Amino acid sequence: xxxxxxxxxxxxxxxxxxxxxxxxxxxxxxxTELGKAVVDPGNPFSPVAKSVKRDGxxxxxxxxxxxxxxxxxxxxxxxxxxxxxxxxxxxxxxxxISIFEAFEIM
Numbered sequence: 001x002x003x004x005x006x007x008x009x010x011x012x013x014x015x016x017x018x019x020x021x022x023x024x025x026x027x028x029x030x031x032t033e034l035g036k037a038v039v040d041p042g043n044p045f046s047p048v049a050k051s052v053k054r055d056g057x058x059x060x061x062x063x064x065x066x067x068x069x070x071x072x073x074x075x076x077x078x079x080x081x082x083x084x085x086x087x088x089x090x091x092x093x094x095x096x097i098s099i100f101e102a103f104e105i106m
Contacts, residue, residue: 001074003039003102004081006088008069011095026089034073034084042071068095072102 013020031038049062069090075081078101085097 001076004073004075004078005100005102006042006071006073006081006085007067007098007100008044008071008090009065009067009096009098011068011090011093013093023089023093026092030087030089033087037073037075037084038071039074040072042069044069 013023027041031041045066045068047066049060049066051059051061051063053059071088073081073084075084078099081099081101085099088097090097
């Protein structure tokens with residue numbers, strides 16, 4: 001099995017406590033459905049970021065689009081990881097997901 005990083009962009013939490021509870025329940029249900037495929041459920045990111053350029057310059061903000069969080073799943077293929085990602089609550093919360101295959105170098 002291969003690890004895949006799901007990188008989230010956009011999305012957000014609703015304002016009311018009831019809606020927030022529903023969103024958290026949707027995430028819990030998704031993780032439960034995926035079971036052992038969830039290597040790391042991940043976390044959301046704060047909006048604070050810095051980037052280091054190759055010349056050593058440090059700038060405020062990300063390189064490219066601001067990511068909002070991540071999860072790491074295990075799947076047999078990129079296509080299988082994509083199918084898992086299709087059930088992610090991030091999509092219902094107006095977010096997008098990029099899926100990257102990770103490979104071990106050591």
